[in-house]
Amino acid sequence: MDTNQTLPVMGANTAVQDELPLSFTGSGGEYFKIWIVNVVLSIVTLGIYSAWAKVRRERYFLNNTVLDLSPFEYHADPVNILKGRLLVAAVLVVANIAAEFNPILNLLVTLLFLALLPWMISKAMRFRAHNTSWRGLRFRFTGGVGDAAKAWVLWPIAAAFTLGILTPYALKAQRRYLVNSLHFGTEDFEVELPIGPIYKMLMGAGLVLILVASAFAGFGVIGALGAGGNRDAIIGSIFIGVLGIYVGAAIVAPYISVRMTNLVFNRMNLANHGFVSRMKARKYVFIVLTNWLLTALTLGLYRPFAVVRLHRYRVENIAMLPAGSIDEFVAQQEEEARVLGEEAADLLDIDLGF
Amino acid sequence: MAGQASVEGRLFDGQSSRPTPVRLTVTGTGVDVVWLDGSDARERYVVNALSWHEPLGATRRLDLPDGRVCEVPKGAALSQFLAACGHRERAITVWQGSGLRVLIALMVLAVVGFAGYRWGVPLAAKWIAQALPDSAVEMIDKQFMVSLDKIDFLKPTQLSDEQQADLRAAIAPLMAARERQIPVTLHFRSAPQVGANAFALPGGTVVVTDELVKLAQTPEHVAAVVAHELGHVRHRHGLRNVVQASILAAVVTVWTGDASALATAGASVLLNSAYSRDFEREADDYGADLLKKTHQSPMLLAEMLDALTRQAIEEGDLTEDEADGHWSDYVASHPPTPERIERLRRASEQ
Numbered sequence: 001m002d003t004n005q006t007l008p009v010m011g012a013n014t015a016v017q018d019e020l021p022l023s024f025t026g027s028g029g030e031y032f033k034i035w036i037v038n039v040v041l042s043i044v045t046l047g048i049y050s051a052w053a054k055v056r057r058e059r060y061f062l063n064n065t066v067l068d069l070s071p072f073e074y075h076a077d078p079v080n081i082l083k084g085r086l087l088v089a090a091v092l093v094v095a096n097i098a099a100e101f102n103p104i105l106n107l108l109v110t111l112l113f114l115a116l117l118p119w120m121i122s123k124a125m126r127f128r129a130h131n132t133s134w135r136g137l138r139f140r141f142t143g144g145v146g147d148a149a150k151a152w153v154l155w156p157i158a159a160a161f162t163l164g165i166l167t168p169y170a171l172k173a174q175r176r177y178l179v180n181s182l183h184f185g186t187e188d189f190e191v192e193l194p195i196g197p198i199y200k201m202l203m204g205a206g207l208v209l210i211l212v213a214s215a216f217a218g219f220g221v222i223g224a225l226g227a228g229g230n231r232d233a234i235i236g237s238i239f240i241g242v243l244g245i246y247v248g249a250a251i252v253a254p255y256i257s258v259r260m261t262n263l264v265f266n267r268m269n270l271a272n273h274g275f276v277s278r279m280k281a282r283k284y285v286f287i288v289l290t291n292w293l294l295t296a297l298t299l300g301l302y303r304p305f306a307v308v309r310l311h312r313y314r315v316e317n318i319a320m321l322p323a324g325s326i327d328e329f330v331a332q333q334e335e336e337a338r339v340l341g342e343e344a345a346d347l348l349d350i351d352l353g354f
Numbered sequence: 355m356a357g358q359a360s361v362e363g364r365l366f367d368g369q370s371s372r373p374t375p376v377r378l379t380v381t382g383t384g385v386d387v388v389w390l391d392g393s394d395a396r397e398r399y400v401v402n403a404l405s406w407h408e409p410l411g412a413t414r415r416l417d418l419p420d421g422r423v424c425e426v427p428k429g430a431a432l433s434q435f436l437a438a439c440g441h442r443e444r445a446i447t448v449w450q451g452s453g454l455r456v457l458i459a460l461m462v463l464a465v466v467g468f469a470g471y472r473w474g475v476p477l478a479a480k481w482i483a484q485a486l487p488d489s490a491v492e493m494i495d496k497q498f499m500v501s502l503d504k505i506d507f508l509k510p511t512q513l514s515d516e517q518q519a520d521l522r523a524a525i526a527p528l529m530a531a532r533e534r535q536i537p538v539t540l541h542f543r544s545a546p547q548v549g550a551n552a553f554a555l556p557g558g559t560v561v562v563t564d565e566l567v568k569l570a571q572t573p574e575h576v577a578a579v580v581a582h583e584l585g586h587v588r589h590r591h592g593l594r595n596v597v598q599a600s601i602l603a604a605v606v607t608v609w610t611g612d613a614s615a616l617a618t619a620g621a622s623v624l625l626n627s628a629y630s631r632d633f634e635r636e637a638d639d640y641g642a643d644l645l646k647k648t649h650q651s652p653m654l655l656a657e658m659l660d661a662l663t664r665q666a667i668e669e670g671d672l673t674e675d676e677a678d679g680h681w682s683d684y685v686a687s688h689p690p691t692p693e694r695i696e697r698l699r700r701a702s703e704q
Contacts, residue, residue, distance in 0.1 A: 063411025
């Protein structure tokens, strides 16, 4: 027997690790340089370079996101992104100008946008997944327009008609769509979300929003009474109350994002491999708020550092729980059907949430 | 093999996620790729057949023929290997690798940002506003007036028919003296919340409040203010303002990456106010010009500005300091009144 023939398999087969953490090897300073060059080139080319800039940004973040020694790769063709951006920008400009002149046109534009939204989400996810790879194997996304319409149009409408009571079902449908249509090689991602924790989370978020808004409104009312209740003071107190809603939303939005991400990852699997996400809601909200503050104080120059800081926190709190060797994924053999205009939706840049 | 540059990496065949260790060595005429999995398989390529991806992560990616990829860790060994290959990085990699060049980019950005803000945005807005057909702009005006009336921001005028006729008679020569005869609709409204004021909508609607008429000594003084508003109409300031605000909001949003709607709105309002001061000057000049054409003094407008300021100080809306315009220069929507009055005085003496 020639023992050499069996060596490749044995050589690659190491003991199964308990956890395979994702790691991030980039830094804010490094990304700052890429970002500033991207911005300058985008400006001097009147925005045309922004498509190339996007590819380089995605590559920076994916190439520095490492799982089991291997980085993720991004393959999108900037020309396709540019075509999509031009198309969507043209539609947006025309729609906005039309809406400016006529309330009925405005309504039509809104309805048209609602009708196109599921299509765009489906195409954007397809484009992004298809252009992402790990160890030479591509991701795929097979979610259709119909399911996207259910998750982003029908469920939100149902939630609105029930005064928000069905909102968790909308969130659940959206996350299910994003995860269950995603594939890596021949394997499928799956997630089954329970509705209870989403209700609990949203009620917590609603409570925080109400508390913050009423605290602000309270200060406003005290201020108005202190000023003798004249007209300006009352207007001022209303303004402070509205400000409170904004501040509350600024806290609640990242809170919902982080809790949903944890929930999804902790119940998600790829074939028989599991995942875990250990982000702390308070820490995450703290990072988001201080990022805003620093970005404002530096007139936007902190932005690249902020993006890296948040991305690092997300990535480094996520790990894969391998059930066996992760060297066994194989490529899907059938030829990928190129979907016409799939790149058009790329402008929307829908964030997967992880 | 000593003295030859070589690196080790992991090869993926595009068919499975299983890594295969390989060693790449620069030989005289090309690169040797040797499989380290025990098979001792070997492939040889000329240097140009290997395509290296932009070095953005901790490992660098190399594309081999047949859709195979190789991941090579960055470091001294790779640098030596690439040097031995005679590999040259792309210009973009060189730019963002050098601190000095990044600094140059930053300065370019500052210059472009300032120039774009000072000249680019106003020019773009002017161009867009002038390109819109008159009929479209009139439509905006009609809607705007309807909504202003509806929310009781404006109330029906208390002026008698006789007063109104006097005012219209004083304004008529100014209207006739205009070079470009944009149709103008004049409205009188009572507006206790706003006080003494006049404003122009983009499409040729001019609104004068009863409070302004009361403040004015003569109908000619009111007409002088209307002359200023006609300047806003002529230059489509209202529309340009909206367009500029939209452009600024878009730029701030892109620059800060969403941030919150509130911060974006705040920043763009702040940035936009400088433009509106330019508009006031432009409208003042136009008004002064019209007054002179009808053989009146631009000082009529100056006197009205002075009266408005004094009234604001009396009512406690404005302090003497603010009226002088020292601190408020950067945030005020109008230029300081003394500056405007001086400008009108000079116009009247010419």
